[in-house]
Each structure stands twice: as C-alpha cells, then as structure tokens.
Amino acid sequence: MPTITYQHQQITLESGKNLLEGLENAGVEVPCSCSSGVCHGCMAQALGGTVPAEAQMGLSANQRRLKYFLTCQCYPKDDLQFTLAGNLEARTTATLVEKRVLNQRVLMVRLQADIDWRAGQHTILWRTETRGRTYSIASSPDDGFVELHVRRRPNGLVSHWLEHELTVGDQCQISPATGDTYYSPAMPGQPLLLVGTGTGLAPLTGVLRQALNDGHHGEIYLYAAAGEPQYLYMVDELRALAQQHADLHYFPVVHRNPEHQPDLLLGDLVELIPQRHPRLRRHLVYLCGAQPMVDFLKEYCFYRGALMEDIFIKTFSPGEKSPADAAMAGQQ
Ligand SMILES: Cc1cc2nc3c(=O)[nH]c(=O)nc-3n(C[C@H](O)[C@H](O)[C@H](O)COP(=O)(O)OP(=O)(O)OC[C@H]3O[C@@H](n4cnc5c(N)ncnc54)[C@H](O)[C@@H]3O)c2cc1C
Ligand code: FES
Structure with missing residues (x-):
C-alpha cells in the first residue's frame, strides 16, 4: 500500500478510489469542478514520490515537467507527497459586469477579468475556494470581456448561485482558460x-x-x-x-x-x-x-x-x- 502524504497528513485510499475521493473522505476539501479530467480544477503538484502518467494526461509539457497532476485522475501505485498551494494562486479575480436571462434555460453573464484565453476555451467559475463549475468562453479576447452561457439548473450549485445571488459589481474567482478547442485554421479559406x-x-x-x-x-x-x-x-x-x-x-x-x-x-x-x-x-x-x-x-x-x-x-x-x-x- 503506497504512502500518500498531504501537509503531514497521511491519506488512506480505499481500493478503486482516486486521490480526490481519498482526500475528501479524509476531510480535505479539494478544488474540483468536473471530476472527469477535463477542467483541471483539481490540480495538485507533487513534492516527492511518483506521479502516475494518467494523472498528467491533457496537461502541458511544462506542467508535467513541474510535476503537476490531476487528483481526480490519480490512482497512486507508489508513495506520493504533494501540495495544493499553486491551485489557488493561479486564479484571477473577475467582476460581474452584466447578467441577462436569455431564455428559460440560459443565463448569459459577462465578466471583466485580466486573463488570457483563446476563443472556444473554457474556464472554471468558483463559487467557493473549492467548489466551481466549468464554462466555455463565448467571447473572443478582442471583445474585452469574458462571456459565459450558463445552463440554468434549479439546484445548480453554481448556476443557481450565479443567477440568484451574484449581482453586477460583485467579484468572484475564475481559473486560467484551458482546453484545445479553439479557433486555429491551418489553411486560409478553410471552410x-x-x-x-x-x-x-x-x-x-x-x-x-x-x-x-x-x-x-x-x-x-x-x-x-x-x-x-x-x-x-x-x-x-x-x-x-x-x-x-x-x-x-x-x-x-x-x-x-x-x-x-x-x-x-x-x-x-x-x-x-x-x-x-x-x-x-x-x-x-x-x-x-x-x-x-x-x-x-x-x-x-x-x-x-x-x-x-x-x-x-x-x-x-x-x-x-x-x-x-x-x-x-x-x-x-
Ligand atoms: C469542458 C466543459 C465545458 C462546459 N461548458 C459549459 C457551458 O458553456 N455552459 C454550461 O451551461 N455548462 C457547461 N459545462 C457544463 C457545466 O460545467 C455543468 O453544466 C455544470 O456542472 C452544472 O453546474 P450547476 O451548478 O448548474 O449544477 P450542478 O450542481 O453541477 O448540478 C445540478 C443538477 O443538474 C445535474 N446536471 C449537471 N450537469 C448536467 C448535464 N450536463 N446534463 C444533465 N444533468 C446535469 C446534476 O446531476 C445535478 O442533479 C461545461 C462542462 C465542461 C466539462
Ligand atoms: S475536477 Fe479534476 S479535472 Fe476537473
């Protein structure tokens, strides 16, 4: 059984459970959004030990080199020591500048935030330090604001809060944009x-x-x-x-x-x-x-x-x- 250490605390993993589940079972709240390896919200950084290769799938070469990994995709086979410190530091404060219900199902929000993104990528909008949801960015960087189209869910942890609690002028945290679905034509005139x-x-x-x-x-x-x-x-x-x-x-x-x-x-x-x-x-x-x-x-x-x-x-x-x-x- 590998020894998993987070801030001097030993984490015991039940068989078949990933590190995110193990941490939450141990009472450690880990930032997460999708639990499926897409949003990168649960990123941690290894301080020692061995990171399983599958926990680094989809990360950049630089992130892999720095031993970042996704806790929701991590099933450690060897000892591992890690920190979640960089996770919070990477976020940016965003200000809600516009909010409009577009129809029965969709809420449009616009945020002012100093982040870089490529049109089509997604970000995580955090309701608390550890609970967020992933949303695709509907604006281009030339627009000067981050526009999100949010599916309205009556019990939605983030969508309900966005619609009914966050008001124009309020601030929230968003993560760096990620994802490889963005506008990148290889040839001129490509349909x-x-x-x-x-x-x-x-x-x-x-x-x-x-x-x-x-x-x-x-x-x-x-x-x-x-x-x-x-x-x-x-x-x-x-x-x-x-x-x-x-x-x-x-x-x-x-x-x-x-x-x-x-x-x-x-x-x-x-x-x-x-x-x-x-x-x-x-x-x-x-x-x-x-x-x-x-x-x-x-x-x-x-x-x-x-x-x-x-x-x-x-x-x-x-x-x-x-x-x-x-x-x-x-x-x-
Ligand atoms: C890469 C990526 C990009 C995304 N981009 C967008 C986007 O641009 N706009 C957007 O609205 N959403 C987008 N999503 C999905 C978004 O993250 C979910 O809609 C979100 O988890 C729902 O959050 P919530 O706070 O509304 O509800 P939650 O608290 O997560 O869920 C409330 C209830 O709704 C159910 N539920 C949640 N999502 C779905 C679903 N997709 N289908 C059926 N039932 C569901 C849950 O099981 C739960 O019962 C994206 C997800 C990913 C992974
Ligand atoms: S929570 Fe792990 S990648 Fe989304």
Missing part, C-alpha cells in the same frame, strides 16, 4: 463547420466571433440545435451577423416545431449534417454539446474527409459530484 446543442453554442460563438474578427476566408456553417424553438437563443443576433457576412450561414435547428415557425430546420443533427454536408475535405469542424451527437458526428466528419486534427470537440457530460458538492447544493 468552418460549427455544430452545437444547447449551451454548446457558447464555445462555437467564441470561435465564430474570433473567425469573423480575423477576417476568416471561407464559408462558415453554424448549426445550433435545441429541442423546441423557445430553447434556442441568440437567434436574432446570429441572423443579423449572417446578414452582415455573406460567407456565414446560420441554421437554428429544432426537434419539434409545434407552431411551424419559419426559418427553422426541423430534425436531428446526426441526420441533418450528413444530408447537408456529404463532403468535408479540408473542413475545420467544431462539435460541442451532447455526447452522442458529438461522438457520431466526429466519426462521420472523419469518414467524409475532415482530418482528425481538424475536428475539435467539447462535451458537457456531468462529472461525478463529490459529497461536498451534494452537501452544498442541499443547502440552497
């Missing part, structure tokens, strides 16, 4: 295919804004889907943008259209995209939102000619929530 469900539109909006700001040469196709028309958002804004840019083709998509609203595509993205885009050679593809759609279209786009390195994906699957999350959510 862009942006496909999203729900708030998967957020990273796509970031990529779109950046592409337009950079004078992207090439057609841009944006498909944003929701179950019914009232769950679509930013429709007027995106239509107006499409009128200003001849190369931008925007398609709001719904599963049901009870009032037969015009100008909406009816159907499922996994059928519509193959019907409308049979050839995808040279395309730069961004797929964001529901896992089944992303998985299906990733394979489809590859088989229809897009290079795997030109297909960027982001899914929002809920991670396992820790006991501390459940306890905090129960308080509201």
